[in-house]
Amino acid sequence: MNAPTAVRPSVAAPSSREPIGHVVEVHGPVVDIACEMLPPLHRALEVAIDGGSAVLEVLHHLDPHQVRAIALHRTAGLRRGAPVFDSGEPLRVPVSVKCLGRLLDAFGAPLDGGPPLAPSEFRNLLAPPPLLSDTLPSSDILETGIKVIDLLCPFIRGGKTGLFGGAGVGKTILIMEFMQAVASLHSGVSVFAGVGERIREGHELWHEMRDNGALANAVLVFGQMDESPGVRFRVGLAALTYAEFLRDALGKEVLFLMDNVFRFVQAGSEVSGLLGRMPATVGYQPTLPSEVAELEDRIVSSRRGNITSVQAVYVPADDMTDPAVGAILAHLDTRVILSRAQAAKGIYPAVDPLASGSNLMDRHFLGDRH
Ligand SMILES: Nc1ncnc2c1ncn2[C@@H]1O[C@H](COP(=O)(O)OP(=O)(O)O)[C@@H](O)[C@H]1O
Ligand SMILES: [Mg+2]
Numbered sequence: 001m002n003a004p005t006a007v008r009p010s011v012a013a014p015s016s017r018e019p020i021g022h023v024v025e026v027h028g029p030v031v032d033i034a035c036e037m038l039p040p041l042h043r044a045l046e047v048a049i050d051g052g053s054a055v056l057e058v059l060h061h062l063d064p065h066q067v068r069a070i071a072l073h074r075t076a077g078l079r080r081g082a083p084v085f086d087s088g089e090p091l092r093v094p095v096s097v098k099c100l101g102r103l104l105d106a107f108g109a110p111l112d113g114g115p116p117l118a119p120s121e122f123r124n125l126l127a128p129p130p131l132l133s134d135t136l137p138s139s140d141i142l143e144t145g146i147k148v149i150d151l152l153c154p155f156i157r158g159g160k161t162g163l164f165g166g167a168g169v170g171k172t173i174l175i176m177e178f179m180q181a182v183a184s185l186h187s188g189v190s191v192f193a194g195v196g197e198r199i200r201e202g203h204e205l206w207h208e209m210r211d212n213g214a215l216a217n218a219v220l221v222f223g224q225m226d227e228s229p230g231v232r233f234r235v236g237l238a239a240l241t242y243a244e245f246l247r248d249a250l251g252k253e254v255l256f257l258m259d260n261v262f263r264f265v266q267a268g269s270e271v272s273g274l275l276g277r278m279p280a281t282v283g284y285q286p287t288l289p290s291e292v293a294e295l296e297d298r299i300v301s302s303r304r305g306n307i308t309s310v311q312a313v314y315v316p317a318d319d320m321t322d323p324a325v326g327a328i329l330a331h332l333d334t335r336v337i338l339s340r341a342q343a344a345k346g347i348y349p350a351v352d353p354l355a356s357g358s359n360l361m362d363r364h365f366l367g368d369r370h
Helices: 147-152 171-185 199-212 229-250 261-274 288-296 323-329 340-344
Strands: 021-027 030-035 043-049 052-063 066-071 083-090 092-095 121-124 160-165 189-195 218-223 254-259 307-314 334-337
Touching: 030 052, 066 229, 083 121, 092 229, 121 229, 160 171, 160 323, 171 189, 171 199, 171 254, 171 307, 189 199, 189 229, 189 261, 199 218, 218 229, 229 254, 229 261, 229 288, 229 307, 261 288, 261 307, 261 323, 288 323, 307 323
Parallel strands: 160 307, 160 334, 189 218, 189 254, 254 307
Antiparallel strands: 021 030, 021 083, 030 066, 043 052, 043 083, 052 066, 092 121
């Protein structure tokens, strides 16, 4: 077999090391590997495919000499017996302040045709949330200039807002509008996570931001619907890692936008199914609440800086009682619920005024005039 070239700058060429084992079974993105010494859970492994290399994440120890991993790249061309190399690290992304203005994938590799990031450090995608004693509560209101939202469901600085709605009710348009409004008002930086949505929307966003100059203060991280479930499951965390880095390194206000959190849950469900775990409520993964919490609990403001987040949440079949929607809803300060009836009448943004609201909708907080 030819010596593979590493596609990730974070890992040395696999050819420079001894393999730890070999592939014994491949079904789609699920790869079983036989090895003498088991690599720990969430370790990134590498395997050679067609002159390049694919990254695998260890998710299951099957027996004393076999692990089950999920591929974060396409597995076309992978075969039984292929040698597997240990990267020696968990999944991680290269971070540096030079990430501003870039379009990156879930591994922090450029998608914009530019040079790879020269990292000042690497950060683990699965970092723990900050200590409770270091976090700060949400503070004042962040004005968006969109009247119905500022009145009925005001966005909170350092808080979390969800835009809920079925397909085509205007979540993506509203998140873009919000991004433009806030970018011109505040002096911070923004991080946009494109999780499992249309690729075209990513292109449009990138071109638009490049043309209006907003890209210089933003990082776009994409793992859209054409990617493997492993990537769609991890790309939100990769984007969040950049947001945390910018918060800690620059001490600036960071706006963290994600379209769409539901796709993160959906990818988690695919991974769970592929690993052979028994589904729970309505066919979702049994680990649904903890997976959502792992992501949401890290989106917090600390003493070093604020992270304000706005997340689009697809509501399957317009059913707000869906367990995934419920799990996400529980973490948010403000909910903007978009209604199909309004959108059908051509009233945009199609905010449902009775269902939407905010935890800080209180006269002691907002004042009597509001
Ligand atoms: N604020 C708006 N003004 C005019 N049209 C809108 C607005 N928001 C949404 N739309 C219409 O709805 C369509 C779907 O919006 P989109 O944001 O892509 O939906 P979602 O992300 O919820 O699936 C858009 O292509 C547009 O035609
Ligand atoms: Mg959308």
